Amino acid sequence: MTDFEMDPIIEQIAHEARRPVTMDRDARDRLLMAVRAEPVPARPRRGWGSLVEPRTVVVTPSYLTALAAGLVGIGVLVGMGTKLGRDSRMTGQPQVVAAPQLPASDTVVTFVFVAPAAARVSVVGDFNQWNAGATPMTRVGNSAFWSVTVPMSVGRHTYSFFAVGSDGEKWSADPFAPAAPDDGFGRENSVVLVGRGSAL
Amino acid sequence: MSDDAADVRRVLAGDVDAYTKLVDRYYDRCARFAIRMLGNRDDAEDALQATFLRAYRALGKYQEQDKFSAWLYQILTNQCRSFAVRRAHRDRMFVHEEALLLNAPDATPNWSGEQEEFVQRVLNELDPLLREAFLLKYVEELSYEEMSELTGAGVSALKMRVKRACERLRERWDNIKDD
Amino acid sequence: MKWRLFGSATLLVGTLVQAAAAQDSQAEPLSSLEQRFRVQIESLIDSARQAGLPWAAVRSKALEGVNKKVDGARIVAVVRQYYANLMKSREALGNVGPGEIETGASVLTAGVRPEDLALFRPTTAGRSPTRALVYLADLISAKHGVPRDDAVAAFAKLWKDGAGDSDFDGLWRGIDQDILSGVNPKAALQNRVRSLPVRSMRPPTDVENLHS
Numbered sequence: 001m002t003d004f005e006m007d008p009i010i011e012q013i014a015h016e017a018r019r020p021v022t023m024d025r026d027a028r029d030r031l032l033m034a035v036r037a038e039p040v041p042a043r044p045r046r047g048w049g050s051l052v053e054p055r056t057v058v059v060t061p062s063y064l065t066a067l068a069a070g071l072v073g074i075g076v077l078v079g080m081g082t083k084l085g086r087d088s089r090m091t092g093q094p095q096v097v098a099a100p101q102l103p104a105s106d107t108v109v110t111f112v113f114v115a116p117a118a119a120r121v122s123v124v125g126d127f128n129q130w131n132a133g134a135t136p137m138t139r140v141g142n143s144a145f146w147s148v149t150v151p152m153s154v155g156r157h158t159y160s161f162f163a164v165g166s167d168g169e170k171w172s173a174d175p176f177a178p179a180a181p182d183d184g185f186g187r188e189n190s191v192v193l194v195g196r197g198s199a200l
Numbered sequence: 201m202s203d204d205a206a207d208v209r210r211v212l213a214g215d216v217d218a219y220t221k222l223v224d225r226y227y228d229r230c231a232r233f234a235i236r237m238l239g240n241r242d243d244a245e246d247a248l249q250a251t252f253l254r255a256y257r258a259l260g261k262y263q264e265q266d267k268f269s270a271w272l273y274q275i276l277t278n279q280c281r282s283f284a285v286r287r288a289h290r291d292r293m294f295v296h297e298e299a300l301l302l303n304a305p306d307a308t309p310n311w312s313g314e315q316e317e318f319v320q321r322v323l324n325e326l327d328p329l330l331r332e333a334f335l336l337k338y339v340e341e342l343s344y345e346e347m348s349e350l351t352g353a354g355v356s357a358l359k360m361r362v363k364r365a366c367e368r369l370r371e372r373w374d375n376i377k378d379d
Numbered sequence: 380m381k382w383r384l385f386g387s388a389t390l391l392v393g394t395l396v397q398a399a400a401a402q403d404s405q406a407e408p409l410s411s412l413e414q415r416f417r418v419q420i421e422s423l424i425d426s427a428r429q430a431g432l433p434w435a436a437v438r439s440k441a442l443e444g445v446n447k448k449v450d451g452a453r454i455v456a457v458v459r460q461y462y463a464n465l466m467k468s469r470e471a472l473g474n475v476g477p478g479e480i481e482t483g484a485s486v487l488t489a490g491v492r493p494e495d496l497a498l499f500r501p502t503t504a505g506r507s508p509t510r511a512l513v514y515l516a517d518l519i520s521a522k523h524g525v526p527r528d529d530a531v532a533a534f535a536k537l538w539k540d541g542a543g544d545s546d547f548d549g550l551w552r553g554i555d556q557d558i559l560s561g562v563n564p565k566a567a568l569q570n571r572v573r574s575l576p577v578r579s580m581r582p583p584t585d586v587e588n589l590h591s
Contacts, residue, residue: 124446126436126439126443129408129439129442129446130439130442130443130445130446130447131408131442131446132446155478155509156478156481156482156509156513158485171447173522178513178514178516178517178551179516179517179520179521179522179523180485180516180517181485181486181488181489181490181516181520182488182489182520182521183443183447183457184440184444184453184456184457184460184461184488185443185444185447185449185453185454185457186449187447188522191513191516191517193509193510193513
């Protein structure tokens, strides 16, 4: 293996991870008992189908519900009368809200980030020159949610979240937004598309 | 004909004991992947149970020109992935919470313990997709093409995941060694 | 009185200077780069300006590197690559706006080939491939891992068949959800594309544009 990643640390980790593990015999015996209880498998009569059917697990978005619950508070904070969508994907994404005070062509975007243990969080992107101090976010009550509302020009923007805590600093992409391609600097960015009064 | 294909044929012909042979051949190796992937033996055992049962039921669909291990691992990785998703909901954690939490709950473990346990902890901190890619590449030692076949993910995405996994592991290792 | 004025003036000047300095460090964060790197970056920004490419995006890329505390040599390499991608993007997409050129460049960074990017040239006025391209780049990224060629083929076909923003929105959300649930990325793409509502997706004609 001549991959560039194979430095001594990775070698060491891989070596340890390759150590064989032994499960107790009970587990295997239970499995074989279960197998014997099954009908003998048969070849399907028609066609082959896919090798393994992709299982579409229906996700009951409990974590997204939690997010929505937190976002209700944010909706009140923003106070723009935005209807927080039932679509769980939408509630997690930056919300685009038409701001009454600004000229009609301007829109604002509300960024939301979850960081329970952070001391400071900011949103950083092409709209604020990637200045980590320019757009600090505020924690919503005592929750794990941080938010800020920012005026943004129409079009595609890239951004990231910068969090500082007792463990140090961390750049994070937005898990609910489309990923921007690799930034070239070893970090991940996200994309927000701002249309006139419409959101990604 | 490989041993695997021969055993599959026997099972389909009604010889259940032939399945025991297949299980014996692959159990420990699958167990290693499941433990490294899920981080604990209980979950790994459940995933293994589900994997070998599903494989048994679907044995009729196995095509002999494919590598049996690849076919089995497709089921195994799927099971581990489902487990991770279900566990995330069960623990009421965000699927990406590992990436969001800045304070790891056990920030100062006893590193003078076994190396293997230490490595497992470091692996546990990785995003599941990164961990999966790392394990397939460096523990199962598959090629990127094999990984792509197995996971249905693109080669360049897999390479990026392995690269990021290595970067995170290196960072974490350095942090810990500094303590 | 004179003294007080002087005092205030000093204070005022002091404040102004401080403010200016603070402005400066962020108004010209490139100044924190080593001279030899700064020169190369500014030359690239200049070339972009002269070539009619979105030069602000080139500058933004450099600022990103500076504020992410990356070393100068790497910033130059990344910005150079980005500049090259902006050129290729314009070549591939033709007469589009700066936003589209930037989006195209990011898609090339994501690994899409220039000849494939060209499949997204807008054929009618007012139709922007930006949204489709943003989703495409996301789906083939490490985050979702859909195989590149499968994704490109599917999206290019939808684009050609006249799919609109809301079609791509729904498609992306569905695939994102499926992959999050553990579905194989390649299968997720195929399933969701196959299950797109079949409706008339002809590209809008000029007559329709008049009324929109």
